[in-house]
Amino acid sequence: MKQRKLHAQSPVGEIRISWAKKFKKVFWTESKLERDYINLLLFTTDVIDVECQPEAFTIFFNDKKRRYTPDFRVTYSDRIEIIEIKYEEELNKIEFLEKAVFLKAYFEQKNLVFRVITESTIRVGSRAINYQKLKSALLYEPPEQEFEQLKQSLPTGNLSNTELSQHLASISIKNGFIQRALAHNLLSADLSAPWAKLQISWSN
DSSP: OOBOOOOSOOSSSOOEEEEETTTTEEEEESSHHHHHHHHHHHTOTTEEEEEESBOOEEEEETTEEEEEOOSEEEEESSOEEEEEEOOGGGTTOHHHHHHHHHHHHHHHTTTOEEEEEOHHHHOOTTHHHHHHHHHGGGGSOOOHHHHHHHHHHOSSEEEEHHHHHHHHHHTTOOTHHHHHHHHTTSSBOOTTSOGGGOEEEEOO
């Protein structure tokens, strides 16, 4: 599906451009919240594809013909979702509520799921900050050799970020390993916690 091209500046906000290796494409996002949503999708395993500002739909809303361009079209393994990104403070506006109800019914007829997603879903604790920190690690291959070295020294673990960093230094593995291993699911942690307070685990 053809995507709407954004220019150097949008009336909505600053345009942010980033490359996503997972989806093999560049994304133009109009806000930090949209950027954080893309990062969330990068770490959502059943997301197959994402289109930012996809082709507009022609709708008849309140007796007027209009063009509606979603913020995102997200393809999952079992469904397609049409996504509108909003801050929670915008949800109580009557005009938006009426439009959201209309769009939900409109897309149901097309076997598509319409969803409004806010910062309460995207920014859970420190998760968005941590995903932004881990995003660049996805450009690199999983650090499997270093992970095997870690497992030989500690077959299983449940250490704080600081404790794991200290242990890695003792076996000559650089700190960048933590980011790469978390990004590629070799290590696991509750990423809603602040980075410095992460409790990191792994198993043999």
